[in-house]
Amino acid sequence: xxxxxxxxxxxxxxxxGLRAVAALLVAVYHxxxxxxSGGVDVFxxxxxxxxxxxxxxxxxxxxxxxxxxxxxxxxxxxxxxxxLVLVAVAAATMVWVPVTRxxxxxxxxxxxxxxxxxxxxxxxxxxxxxxxxTNSPVQHxxxxxxQGQFYLAWLALFLLVLTVSSAAGFRRRLAQLLxxxxxxxxxxSVWFTAADQPVAYFHTGARLWEFGAGGLVALFAASLPxxxxxxxxxxxxxxxxxxxxxxxxxxxxxxxxGWVALWPVLGAVLILVxxxxxxxxxxxxxLSSRPLVRLGAVxxxxxxxxxxxxxxxxxxxxxDRAGFLPxxxxxxxxxALSFLSTAWVETPLRSTSLDRRRxxxxxxxxxxxxxxxxxxxxxxxxxxxxxxxxPRPVPTGPSAGPGSAGEGARLEDLxxxxxxxxxxxIVFAAQDRSPAYDLGCHQTLREPAVETCTFxxxxxxxxxxxxxxxxxxxxxxxxxxxxxxxxxxxVVATKSSCRTGAHHDxxxxxxxxxxxxxxxxxxxxxxxxxxxxxxxxxxxxxVAMGEPEHVPPSFVRTWDELGGHDIAVLALRDTPFPGRxxxxxxxxxxxTSRACDTxxxxxxxAVDPASELPDLPDNVTLADLTSSFCAExxxxxxxxxxxxxxxxxxISRTYSTLLAPVLVGRVPALD
Numbered sequence: 001x002x003x004x005x006x007x008x009x010x011x012x013x014x015x016x017g018l019r020a021v022a023a024l025l026v027a028v029y030h031x032x033x034x035x036x037s038g039g040v041d042v043f044x045x046x047x048x049x050x051x052x053x054x055x056x057x058x059x060x061x062x063x064x065x066x067x068x069x070x071x072x073x074x075x076x077x078x079x080x081x082x083x084l085v086l087v088a089v090a091a092a093t094m095v096w097v098p099v100t101r102x103x104x105x106x107x108x109x110x111x112x113x114x115x116x117x118x119x120x121x122x123x124x125x126x127x128x129x130x131x132x133x134t135n136s137p138v139q140h141x142x143x144x145x146x147q148g149q150f151y152l153a154w155l156a157l158f159l160l161v162l163t164v165s166s167a168a169g170f171r172r173r174l175a176q177l178l179x180x181x182x183x184x185x186x187x188x189s190v191w192f193t194a195a196d197q198p199v200a201y202f203h204t205g206a207r208l209w210e211f212g213a214g215g216l217v218a219l220f221a222a223s224l225p226x227x228x229x230x231x232x233x234x235x236x237x238x239x240x241x242x243x244x245x246x247x248x249x250x251x252x253x254x255x256x257x258g259w260v261a262l263w264p265v266l267g268a269v270l271i272l273v274x275x276x277x278x279x280x281x282x283x284x285x286x287l288s289s290r291p292l293v294r295l296g297a298v299x300x301x302x303x304x305x306x307x308x309x310x311x312x313x314x315x316x317x318x319x320d321r322a323g324f325l326p327x328x329x330x331x332x333x334x335x336a337l338s339f340l341s342t343a344w345v346e347t348p349l350r351s352t353s354l355d356r357r358r359x360x361x362x363x364x365x366x367x368x369x370x371x372x373x374x375x376x377x378x379x380x381x382x383x384x385x386x387x388x389x390x391p392r393p394v395p396t397g398p399s400a401g402p403g404s405a406g407e408g409a410r411l412e413d414l415x416x417x418x419x420x421x422x423x424x425x426i427v428f429a430a431q432d433r434s435p436a437y438d439l440g441c442h443q444t445l446r447e448p449a450v451e452t453c454t455f456x457x458x459x460x461x462x463x464x465x466x467x468x469x470x471x472x473x474x475x476x477x478x479x480x481x482x483x484x485x486x487x488x489x490x491v492v493a494t495k496s497s498c499r500t501g502a503h504h505d506x507x508x509x510x511x512x513x514x515x516x517x518x519x520x521x522x523x524x525x526x527x528x529x530x531x532x533x534x535x536x537x538x539x540x541x542x543v544a545m546g547e548p549e550h551v552p553p554s555f556v557r558t559w560d561e562l563g564g565h566d567i568a569v570l571a572l573r574d575t576p577f578p579g580r581x582x583x584x585x586x587x588x589x590x591x592t593s594r595a596c597d598t599x600x601x602x603x604x605x606a607v608d609p610a611s612e613l614p615d616l617p618d619n620v621t622l623a624d625l626t627s628s629f630c631a632e633x634x635x636x637x638x639x640x641x642x643x644x645x646x647x648x649x650x651i652s653r654t655y656s657t658l659l660a661p662v663l664v665g666r667v668p669a670l671d
Contacts, residue, residue, distance in 0.1 A: 012275075012276070013276070013287070013288040013293055014236075014271065014275075014276055014283075014284040014287040014288045015046060015049075015050075015272070015287075015296075016287075016288075016292070016293045016296030016297060016299075017286070017287030017288055017289065017292035017293055017296050018042065018046065018243075018268065018271055018287050018296070019043070019046060019296040019299040019300075020287075020292040020293070020295035020296035020299050021039075021042075021240070021243065021244070021287070021292065022039035022040070022042040022043050022046075022243070022299065023039065023043075023295070023296075023299035023300075023302045023303050024039075024295070024302075025037040025038070025039035025042075025243070025244070025247065026039035026040060026303060026306070027302065027303075027306040027331050027334060028331070029247050030306065030307060030310060031306070031310055031322050031327040031330055031331060032321070032322065032324070032327050033247070034320075034321055035247065035251075035252065036247065036252045036256075037246060037247030037252060038243065038246030038247055038250070038252050038256075038261075038263065038264035039243075039247075039264070040143045041210055041246075041256070041257075041261050041264040041265055041268070042243055042264050042265075042267070042268045043143065043147075043303075044143075044146075044147070044150075044207060044210040044211050044214070044265075045210055045211070045213055045214040045264075045265055045268035045269060045272070046214060046268065046272075047147055047150065047151075047211055047214065048150070048154075048210070048211030048212055048213060048214030048215040048218070049214030049215065049217055049218045049272055050214075050218075051150075051151060051154055051211075051215075052154070052214065052215035052218035052219060053218040054070075054073075055070070055154065055155070055158045056218065056219070058070065059158070059162070059170060063167060064162060065155065065158050065159060065162065066359060067155065067159075067359075068359030068360040068363055069359045070155060071155075071360075071362075071363040072359060072360070072361070072362030072363050072366070074151055075362060075363060075366030075367070076349055076350045076352070076362060076366070077300075077346075077350060078144070078147075078148065079366045079369060079370060080341075080345045080346040080349045080350070081300060081301045081304055081341050081342065081345060081346050082112075082113075082141075082144060082304060083113065083369055083370065083373050084341055084345050085301075085304045085305060085308065085341075086109050086112055086113055086138065086141075086373055086377070087373060088308070089105075089109060089137045089138055089308045090106065090109050090373075090376070090377055090380065092137070092308070092312055093105045093106060093109070093137070094380065096312060096315060096316060097137075097315065098584050098587030098588050099426070099427050099587055100426060100427060100429070100430050100583050100584050100587045101584060101587075102381070103381045103382075104136065105136050105137060105138070106377045106378065106380050106381035107120070107377070107378065107381050108120055108136045108138050108139070108141075109138055109373070109374075109377040110373075110374040110375070110377040110378040110381070111141075111145075111374075112138045112141035112144070112145065113370045113371075113373040113374035113377065114370060114371070114374045115144065115145040115148035115149060115370075116145055117138065117139070117141040117142045117144070117145045118142040118143075118145040118146050118149075118202040118203070118204065119145070119202070121139065121142050121202045122198075122199045122201075122202040122203060135311055136311070137307065137308040137311040137312060138307075138308065139307065139311075140303065140304075140307040142202050143303075144304075146202075146204050146207050147211075149204045150204070150207075150208060150211045153204075153208065154211070154215070157174075157177060157178075157181065158174070160177070161173050161174045161177060171219070174219065175216075175219055175220070178212060178215055178216055178219060179216070181208065181209075181212055182208075182209045182212035182213065182215075182216060183209075185205060185206070185207075185208040185209035185212060186209040186259075188205050188206060189205075189206035189207070189209060189257045189258055189259075189261070190258050190259050192205075192206050192258075193206065193255070193256070193257055193258030193259075193260075194258065196446075197254065197255070197256075197258075200257060200258070201256060201257065206257050206258075207257055210257070210261060210265050213265050213268075213269055214268070214269070214272065217269055217272045217273060221272075221273075224273065227273075227274065227275070229277055229278075229279060231274075232274045232275060232277040232282070232284075233274075233277050233279055233282050233283075235270045235271075235273060235274035236270070236271055236274040236277055236282055236283030236284050237282070237283045238267075238270055239266070239267040239268065239269070239270030239271040239274065239283065240267065240271060240283040240286075240287070241267070242263055242264065242266060242267030242270070243264050243267035243268065243271075246263050246264045246267070249263075250263060271283065271284070271287070276288065295335070297342070298335075298338040298339050298342045299338075301337070301338035301339075301341050301342050301346070302334055302335060302338040304338075305333075305334040305337045305338055305341070306330065306331065306334035309330050309333055309334055309337075310322060310330050313326060313330060315588070318585070318588065318589070318595070391423070391424030391425055391428045391432065391654070393423060394423045394424065394642065394654055394658070413631065414629075414630075414631050414636050414639045414640065415636055415638070415639070416640055416641075417640060417641045418591065418592055418638050418640075418641050419591065419592070419641055420590065420591050420592060421591065422586075422591050422638045422641045422642055422643050423641060423642050423643065423654055424642075424643065424652070424653075424654045426583060426586050426587050426591065426643070427587075429583045429586075429643045429646055429652060430583045430584075430646055430647065431646070432643070432646045432652040432653045432654055433474070433646045433647075433650065433652070433653055434473050434474055434476040434477055434653055434656070435453075435476075435477075435653070436453055436473050436476050436492050436494065437473075439453045440453070441453035441492045441493055441494070442470070442473045442492075442494045442495065442496070443494070443495040443496065443498075443521060444495075444496055445496050445497055445517065446517045447495070447517065447521075448516070448517040448518075448520040448521045448524075449521070449524075450493050450521060450524045450525045450528060451493065452491050452492060452493045453491070453492045454489065454490065454491055454492075455476070455479075455480040455483055455484070455489075455490040455492065456480060456482075456483025456484050456487075456488050456489050456490045457483065457484070457487055457488065457489055458489055459489075460483070460487050460488055460489040461487075462487065462488050462489065462535045462536075463488070463489045463490075463491060463532070463534040463535055463536075464479065464483070464488055464489070464490055464491070464534055464535060464536040464537070464538055464570075465490075465491045465492075465493070465529055465532070465534040465536070465537045465538065466479055466490065466491070466492045466493070466494065466537075466538045466539070467493055467494060467500060467525055467529065467537060467538070467539050468494055468498075468499070468500045468539040468540050469494065469495065469496065469497055469498055469499055469500075469540070470494065470496050470497070470650055471540055471543075471545070471574055471575065471649070471650070472494050472500070472538070472539055472540050472572075473492065473494040474575075474650045474651040474656055475538065475572060475651070475656060476490075476492050476494075476656070477653045477654075477656035477657040477660075478656045478657060478658075478659045478660045478663050479538060479660075479663075480657075481657050481660035482660050482663060482664055482670050485660070486664065486670060486671055488670070491532075491534065493525050493528070495518065495521050495525075497518070498517075498518040498521055498522060499518075499543065499552055499554055499555070500522075500539045500540065500552075500554060500555050500558050501522060501526065501554035501555060501557055501558030501561070502518045502519055502521075502522035502554055503519045503522040503523040503526070503554075504522075504553070504554040504557040504558060504561075526558065526561065526562075529562065529567065530561075530562070530565050530567070533565065533566075533567060534567065535568065536567075536568050536569070536570055536669070536670075537562055537567055537568070537569045537570070538569075538570045538571075538572065539555070539558075539569065539570075539571055539572070540555075540571065540572055540573070540574055541555065541571030541572060541573050541574070541608075541610040541620075541622055542573050542574040542605075542608065542609050542610055543574055544574040544575075544576070544577045544603055544604055545574075545577050545649060548605065549574065549603075549604050549605040549609055550605075550609050551609050551610050551613060555571070556613065556615065556616075556617070559571070559616075559617045559619065559620050560617050562619065563617045563618065563619035563620075566619070567619065568619050568620075568621070568669075569617075569619055569620045569621070570620075570621050570623060570667055570669075570670075571610060571620055571621070571622050571623070572623050572625070573604075573608050573610060573622070573623065573624040573625065573626060574604070575625075575629060575649070575651060576598055576600065576603040576604055576626070576629050576630060576635040576649075577598075577603045577648075577649045578596075578598040578603070578635070578637070578645060578648060578649060579598075579603075579648060579649070580648055581647055581648050582596055582637045582643070582644065582645040582647070582648065583643065583645070583646060583647065585637065586637055586638070586643065591637075591638055591643075592638075594634075594636075596637035596638075597634050597635060597636045597637055598634070598635040598637075599633060599634060599635075600626075600630045600633045600634060600635055601633065603635065604626060604630075608622070608624045608626075610622050611624070621667060621669065623663065623666045623667050624666075625659065625662060625663065625666065628659060628662050629644065639655065640658075642654055642655050642658060643655065
């Protein structure tokens with residue numbers, strides 16, 4: 001335990017070993033298991049313990065906090081490796097990352113340099129179209145960003161306590177505020193994780209209590225009774241077992257932070273409280289062993305290097321996971337780079353002395369370096385963005401698009417005239433989605449209000465209503481073209497991940513946080529359709545994502561409900577589901593490559609399940625346009641020199657528009 005007052009503090013070798021264990025857990029779980037381990041939470045507890053110990057030392061020695069010196073020491077520790085890795089990733093991004101993703105990665109590099117990556121990821125986590133995006137090579141900087149924000153918050157807390165309390169009452173007032181802050185953050189974390197876990201995972205307020213737990217150990221360490229060797233032995237092993245088992249037992253990525261994060265946090269706290277036990281087989285002796293201590297000294301760099309190496313490996317090999325041998329090589333390379341960058345970059349910069357006459361010099365220099373990296377990355381991102389401002393013209397002619405792909409289409413018909421840069425252009429294609437998203441009539445996961453947009457002839461005598469999930473809204477461009485050319489009024493009201501008639505089947509609407517929103521929206525949009533009595537309701541007839549293609553019971557119940565009010569329904573079979581970002585694949589593999597095609601049998605049933613329904617309501621007309629997407633057992637990524645999808649499964653606006661005449665040909669009532 002750290003001693004009170006100005007007496008020397010014994011170096012905690014077991015903390016260095018604990019850092020090594022945390023870093024290895026993070027790397028191993030990322031590389032081989034594609035999940036998180038709880039190791040980051042251990043880092044947070046250690047950081048809280050160490051910075052609280054440091055600030056207490058400032059106050060006990062001088063009666064104040066030397067802000068410039070405090071920030072300078074932090075930046076000398078944090079920035080050298082962090083900025084070095086960001087610069088290396090930026091260079092690799094310009095060479096290896098597809099142009100379709102380059103701007104996003106460079107923006108995240110800028111955010112990471114300014115310690116704001118967690119907020120960028122929090123914003124993306126509530127965007128349905130971003131949930132399946134390929135991981136960024138700097139995504140792991142979310143933890144560094146929260147840590148940097150914590151250091152500033154803790155400094156402000158100490159300055160506040162120094163302002164409102166006397167020297168004699170400093171520890172008591174600090175303890176009160178720490179307990180209050182930790183309790184408030186933990187309560188917020190539990191509530192927010194239940195309400196919106198994807199955002200809570202990256203939210204600083206939901207994580208501060210983990211740092212605070214380490215801070216409380218540092219504050220009360222001197223007043224704790226000396227532990228017996230046996231109790232210290234037991235606490236150390238219990239703590240280490242909690243940490244190591246966390247990722248095995250808990251679904252960390254989908255349940256943290258919240259109360260579940262108590263598991264690794266308690267493990268780290270127990271090890272800090274146990275201190276060093278000289279017994280040969282104690283956990284602290286293991287953690288204090290030379291290999292773990294040496295690795296712990298570079299654990300920060302190991303955390304920074306392992307993730308971009310993994311992401312670039314997966315990107316270049318187009319794999320979803322690293323095998324055993326590649327994983328070993330990735331971790332070995334990460335360790336080697338960690339030792340090199342720590343020895344050649346971090347250590348020399350950390351060893352520079354802080355001039356007491358100019359305590360802010362290092363802080364200003366470090367801030368300038370971070371801003372320079374952020375500015376450079378943002379500028380490079382703007383250059384990349386300029387390549388994606390205008391779509392490539394859509395091809396014309398008898399073989400352009402799917403117009404010739406009727407029943408019995410051949411694969412060569414679908415691939416006719418494909419070039420290296422199909423419309424609307426590989427760079428632009430990721431933005432080529434239904435305008436319903438930007439107009440606000442396609443609701444997000446948690447928005448229950450029904451919003452509509454109108455297309456076509458607003459004064460038309462005939463009205464069709466498009467309703468359903470994102471696999472319904474990608475038909476909007478086709479239906480809008482039909483409405484414009486054939487005298488219809490098209491009303492669109494759709495919602496992400498909310499199947500048609502979800503209120504008839506609430507157990508299948510999605511994650512618990514989204515169920516209430518989906519059910520409310522489904523009830524309201526159905527009531528609105530019945531009240532307005534459109535001439536035709538258009539929706540999907542099957543679901544092919546994530547499970548064998550089928551017709552959900554809620555679809556049939558909704559069709560029956562609408563049939564009871566004499567409302568006709570056009571039910572479109574679900575489109576093929578590639579399951580990976582098609583545009584990115586085309587950018588990496590080339591538009592004429594077949595590597596981005598999808599085998600038909602992996603995505604759709606041999607026969608349209610809706611056509612086999614024994615109780616299909618009389619008001620329903622089925623339409624199956626699979627032959628405009630697939631032929632001879634393959635579903636190409638590019639058809640007639642037009643990119644079919646704008647992401648992992650949603651039809652591009654360009655291709656959907658080209659399907660309008662095919663749709664009219666299959667459904668004469670639309671003419």
